[in-house]
Amino acid sequence: MSTVESRFGPYGGRYVPEVLIAALDELTAAWEEARTDPVYREELGALLRDFVGRPTPLYEAKRLSERTGRRVFLKREDLTHTGAHKINNAVGQALLARRMGKTRIIAETGAGQHGVATATACALFGLECIVYMGTEDMRRQKPNVERMELMGARVEPVEAGARTLKEAVSAAIRDWVTNVGDTHYIIGSAVGPAPYPALVRDLQRVIGEEAREQILAAAGRLPDRVIACVGGGSNAIGTFAPFVDDGGVELIGVEAAGEGLDGRHGAPLSAGRTGVLHGSLSAVIADEEGQILEAHSISAGLDYPGVGPEHTMLRDSGRARYVAITDEEALRALRVLARLEGIVPALESSHAIAWVLSESAGEGIDLITLSGRGDKDLAEALAGLKRLDDGDGDGEDG
Amino acid sequence: MATAKMAEAANGIGRIAAAFDAARDEGRAALMPYMMGGFPDLETSAALIDAYADTGADLIELGVPYSDPLADGPVIHAAATEALAAGTRFGDVMTLCERVSARVPVLPMVYVNVVLTLGPDRFAATLERAGAAGAIIPDLPPGEDDSIAEALIERGLAPIGFVAPTTAPERLRAIAAAATGFTYVVSLTGVTGERAEVPPELAALVGAVRESSPAPAAVGFGIGTPEHAATVGEMADGVIIGTRLVRAVADAGGREEAVDAVRSFLADTRVALAAGVSAPER
Numbered sequence: 286m287s288t289v290e291s292r293f294g295p296y297g298g299r300y301v302p303e304v305l306i307a308a309l310d311e312l313t314a315a316w317e318e319a320r321t322d323p324v325y326r327e328e329l330g331a332l333l334r335d336f337v338g339r340p341t342p343l344y345e346a347k348r349l350s351e352r353t354g355r356r357v358f359l360k361r362e363d364l365t366h367t368g369a370h371k372i373n374n375a376v377g378q379a380l381l382a383r384r385m386g387k388t389r390i391i392a393e394t395g396a397g398q399h400g401v402a403t404a405t406a407c408a409l410f411g412l413e414c415i416v417y418m419g420t421e422d423m424r425r426q427k428p429n430v431e432r433m434e435l436m437g438a439r440v441e442p443v444e445a446g447a448r449t450l451k452e453a454v455s456a457a458i459r460d461w462v463t464n465v466g467d468t469h470y471i472i473g474s475a476v477g478p479a480p481y482p483a484l485v486r487d488l489q490r491v492i493g494e495e496a497r498e499q500i501l502a503a504a505g506r507l508p509d510r511v512i513a514c515v516g517g518g519s520n521a522i523g524t525f526a527p528f529v530d531d532g533g534v535e536l537i538g539v540e541a542a543g544e545g546l547d548g549r550h551g552a553p554l555s556a557g558r559t560g561v562l563h564g565s566l567s568a569v570i571a572d573e574e575g576q577i578l579e580a581h582s583i584s585a586g587l588d589y590p591g592v593g594p595e596h597t598m599l600r601d602s603g604r605a606r607y608v609a610i611t612d613e614e615a616l617r618a619l620r621v622l623a624r625l626e627g628i629v630p631a632l633e634s635s636h637a638i639a640w641v642l643s644e645s646a647g648e649g650i651d652l653i654t655l656s657g658r659g660d661k662d663l664a665e666a667l668a669g670l671k672r673l674d675d676g677d678g679d680g681e682d683g
Numbered sequence: 684m685a686t687a688k689m690a691e692a693a694n695g696i697g698r699i700a701a702a703f704d705a706a707r708d709e710g711r712a713a714l715m716p717y718m719m720g721g722f723p724d725l726e727t728s729a730a731l732i733d734a735y736a737d738t739g740a741d742l743i744e745l746g747v748p749y750s751d752p753l754a755d756g757p758v759i760h761a762a763a764t765e766a767l768a769a770g771t772r773f774g775d776v777m778t779l780c781e782r783v784s785a786r787v788p789v790l791p792m793v794y795v796n797v798v799l800t801l802g803p804d805r806f807a808a809t810l811e812r813a814g815a816a817g818a819i820i821p822d823l824p825p826g827e828d829d830s831i832a833e834a835l836i837e838r839g840l841a842p843i844g845f846v847a848p849t850t851a852p853e854r855l856r857a858i859a860a861a862a863t864g865f866t867y868v869v870s871l872t873g874v875t876g877e878r879a880e881v882p883p884e885l886a887a888l889v890g891a892v893r894e895s896s897p898a899p900a901a902v903g904f905g906i907g908t909p910e911h912a913a914t915v916g917e918m919a920d921g922v923i924i925g926t927r928l929v930r931a932v933a934d935a936g937g938r939e940e941a942v943d944a945v946r947s948f949l950a951d952t953r954v955a956l957a958a959g960v961s962a963p964e965r
């Protein structure tokens with residue numbers, strides 16, 4: 286048995302066509318070996334330091350703290366090279382792919398951050414790179430499409446379904462089914478068939494490890510609450526993992542409530558059911574016959590009807606709590622952070638900020654992972670804010 | 684076709700075996716056409732499944748439309764999307780199954796999330812009630828969740844295991860040895876869809892499966908012409924044809940045209956299979 290988990294409680298597994306089983310076995314074995322190999326670790330550590338820009342700062346957001354009445358620290362993944370935590374995983378997997386002798390890389394992307402991160406890692410290692418992206422997301426995240434192409438990646442438009450992240454993942458998996466011999470699929474979140482949820486968590490764990498040390502140094506103690514947004518769940522699981530054994534630390538994952546949990550949303554943990562999507566058993570948004578439904582979120586990175594299996598286990602065990610924030614709340618939080626701290630967060634990360642703004646009773650220390658920067662979202666966010674302001678008749682957020 | 688076989692034929696697994704035996708007795712591979720239930724609409728697919736049964740299908744693979752069919756190429760994916768948009772539900776596909784299941788063994792092809800949503804037991808019971816002979820679950824690789832296979836076998840239904848060109852030799856032997864009904868040999872590394880030729884490595888793959896298995900080996904994915912079918916029929920016990928038939932329906936101008944198109948393709952394929960040599964005795 287491999288030490289790389291394939292199930293998290295009942296969740297996870299490998300619900301994929303038989304064609305992929307050999308490749309998943311190969312990947313599991315390669316990761317098992319690489320993750321404890323000093324050569325791989327040293328090479329990855331050097332890249333994370335010199336290329337990605339780690340460790341990222343832990344920043345005490347004083348004006349936000351004043352607003353909430355709690356001490357709020359931001360883990361600044363927005364300051365990594367390419368501007369989101371996705372680069373941690375992309376560089377680690379590209380290095381692994383090279384070690385496995387794979388020459389062709391495929392990826393899916395929603396917000397475009399994972400696509401950009403993968404294109405970046407492929408440029409760095411001279412690997413061929415194809416990124417699947419729904420055409421709706423290509424529209425919402427145009428600057429990221431241009432960045433990928435500039436770095437030599439090919440962006441494959443996906444027209445199926447709602448033309449967003451779910452269909453992009455499906456298209457990438459179909460490509461992998463066909464080209465599995467020379468191709469490695471760099472999945473962008475802690476989802477997919479085993480070993481991906483464990484592999485991506487291991488590579489994102491650096492967020493939580495750094496943050497834990499940094500908060501101990503800055504505050505002299507562990508935080509009361511650790512908060513991260515949850516799309517597929519990679520920045521959240523990477524943040525949570527090193528805190529799971531710290532019983533006094535509350536772990537809070539913030540999903541996308543979209544237009545509201547009784548309407549279209551992206552919150553399978555809060556309002557979904559158990560099912561299989563993209564190869565693993567977890568929480569999904571599906572109808573009573575098991576048909577997967579379209580998700581909705583203003584943030585492309587949270588616009589996904591599934592979530593990583595380890596989160597579903599943490600929800601069931603009660604170790605982590607999952608909440609949801611609407612499009613409107615996220616938009617307003619984006620502007621609050623911009624005005625209070627001079628930081629424009631990604632719309633995804635804005636969900637985590639919004640939750641802290643709305644749940645700030647009592648004293649204590651909050652650690653929020655700011656998963657990415659908002660440059661990619663400017664057009665979408667400004668248009669959304671304008672709609673809200675026109676509706677409100679004023680431009681201020683409480 | 685002795686009486687022993689008739690007795691066996693009481694359950695789904697036995698009826699699958701009898702269908703392969705009957706074809707073999709005629710010196711040819713069994714023909715197993717695929718159709719997408721509810722595509723383009725329920726009435727047309729009812730006419731189509733009747734035509735399949737009338738035109739010499741030895742077994743029928745009946746697709747349950749699914750929102751995220753990972754093992755399928757664009758033609759079948761689009762058909763599933765259209766069937767769902769037309770309002771097709773799981774129960775409707777079971778009604779289609781029931782139409783012909785007394786005449787021909789029917790195997791629903793259904794993605795695992797639909798199975799798990801019903802629960803393995805209710806799923807197996809529903810199939811049994813509709814007279815299905817087994818189930819083909821393309822995203823449930825052998826060994827991933829034994830409770831589904833167990834629920835089917837308990838009711839005499841065959842859970843169909845897959846083998847692909849990438850399946851490791853030891854795993855291949857284990858899957859083939861444990862096969863109920865038949866082993867589904869995926870002819871190529873890829874998703875469903877027609878291909879220009881039969882892959883040269885296919886004969887060795889099918890041979891390895893037949894060597895390790897008490898059950899027949901049927902080949903699917905990529906077979907697009909009667910000639911391909913005949914070539915595959917020389918190596919395998921059964922030939923599965925999917926995309927080519929779904930495309931015929933998609934391209935047809937109306938219900939009658941669709942029925943005519945699948946009838947003529949199936950008739951040609953039956954002739955080609957009968958004219959070819961059958962797979963060697965083991």
Ligand SMILES: Cc1ncc(COP(=O)(O)O)c(C=O)c1O
Binds near residue numbers: 474
């Ligand atoms: C900045 C940012 N945060 C969060 C996410 C959501 O992904 P995950 O839940 O895997 O961290 C994305 C995904 O694209 C993203 O770009």
